[in-house]
Amino acid sequence: AVLTLPFQFMIAYTGIVISGTTFMPAGKLVHYGADTTAQARFAAELSGEGRVERTGRPMAVPELETFAARGQQLTGQPVRAVVIDHPGDAGARIGVYGWNSEGESLRRLSGTTGMALFSAATGEVQRVRMPGAGGGGAAMLAQSAMGGLHMVTFGGWGMKWLYFLCGLAGTAMMGTGAVLFIVKRRNKHLGEFGGATARVYRLVEALNVAAIAGLAVACVGFLWANRLIPVAIDHRAGWELRAFFGLWALSLVHAFVRQPARAWREQLGALAALCLLLPVLNFLTTGDHLPAQLMHGDWESAGVELGAVAFGIAALGALRHLRGAARKQLLKASASRPVSGGTASTASTAERTA
Numbered sequence: 001a002v003l004t005l006p007f008q009f010m011i012a013y014t015g016i017v018i019s020g021t022t023f024m025p026a027g028k029l030v031h032y033g034a035d036t037t038a039q040a041r042f043a044a045e046l047s048g049e050g051r052v053e054r055t056g057r058p059m060a061v062p063e064l065e066t067f068a069a070r071g072q073q074l075t076g077q078p079v080r081a082v083v084i085d086h087p088g089d090a091g092a093r094i095g096v097y098g099w100n101s102e103g104e105s106l107r108r109l110s111g112t113t114g115m116a117l118f119s120a121a122t123g124e125v126q127r128v129r130m131p132g133a134g135g136g137g138a139a140m141l142a143q144s145a146m147g148g149l150h151m152v153t154f155g156g157w158g159m160k161w162l163y164f165l166c167g168l169a170g171t172a173m174m175g176t177g178a179v180l181f182i183v184k185r186r187n188k189h190l191g192e193f194g195g196a197t198a199r200v201y202r203l204v205e206a207l208n209v210a211a212i213a214g215l216a217v218a219c220v221g222f223l224w225a226n227r228l229i230p231v232a233i234d235h236r237a238g239w240e241l242r243a244f245f246g247l248w249a250l251s252l253v254h255a256f257v258r259q260p261a262r263a264w265r266e267q268l269g270a271l272a273a274l275c276l277l278l279p280v281l282n283f284l285t286t287g288d289h290l291p292a293q294l295m296h297g298d299w300e301s302a303g304v305e306l307g308a309v310a311f312g313i314a315a316l317g318a319l320r321h322l323r324g325a326a327r328k329q330l331l332k333a334s335a336s337r338p339v340s341g342g343t344a345s346t347a348s349t350a351e352r353t354a
Contacts, residue, residue: 007166014150057090067118071096074128075114092120106156108132109148175212206255213267214251220274221247227285268319275312279305
């Protein structure tokens with residue numbers, strides 16, 4: 001997992017860069033304002049396209065086929081869209097946007113397409129952006145490239161699987177680190193929190209359960225909510241989010257009221273059940289099933305169900321390991337304190353307790 005640390009740094013840093021104005025909007029709001037017009041001006045200046053002002057003089061919209069052909073010739077890409085700013089006005093501008101082929105997407109970090117801007121009145125070429133170039137200079141190109149790195153828009157499925165495996169490795173590193181920390185400190189703490197030390201580490205244990213097993217339960221529960229919430233309900237996406245956060249909150253409460261070992265086993269059991277039964281639920285609610293998805297080449301839907309089954313099997317494996325460890329611990333404790341009834345009776349009692 002340590003080998004993936006550069007990947008973890010990259011994915012975190014690029015995420016901050018491409019979402020910088022969302023996380024830290026103060027500069028944008030102070031300079032441009034918060035109204036819709038100000039936001040449009042910010043977007044136009046950021047992309048380098050500039051704003052187009054109305055002249056107030058009417059003008060018929062020209063034939064667009066000519067502009068589309070010229071735009072395709074200038075950018076070297078097939079036309080994806082033709083956009084007219086202020087149609088019917090003499091100051092109208094026509095933008096022709098290209099389409100990235102699959103081969104181009106695999107080769108380039110920046111996912112920007114070709115673009116040609118024309119004056120609708122004179123036909124003059126106002127600006128041309130070649131495929132992969134930045135619209136607003138070096139800064140915009142850097143942001144576009146970082147967006148490609150973060151969204152893995154390049155490299156095809158091989159690169160996507162590499163990202164997925166690196167993400168899993170990083171998640172496993174953080175999860176196992178959190179668990180190993182509490183296992184070590186539980187019995188060898190130095191009383192660093194005084195009389196509250198035991199309560200602090202109990203809190204950490206509960207948070208570990210909720211952050212690892214509980215979050216996984218909430219994620220799969222989100223998929224269940226997606227299939228169970230009626231399609232016609234208003235604000236359906238909001239209800240799906242409520243289901244996600246509600247399940248996560250319940251997992252935290254459960255981790256506090258149950259002993260840590262039992263909380264781990266019960267939440268892993270719930271995770272395994274939700275994952276393994278997801279294909280069944282999908283068939284009952286939508287009529288779609290895994291064999292049909294594979295036959296029709298619907299790899300996106302099939303990948304979700306296969307992934308759910310894989311995680312369900314992994315959760316079952318973890319649950320079995322925890323139960324085995326609990327049995328061994330009980331047998332060891334029973335062996336150190338012989339009771340009447342013999343060893344066989346003690347072992348049987350320990351197994352039932354586990």
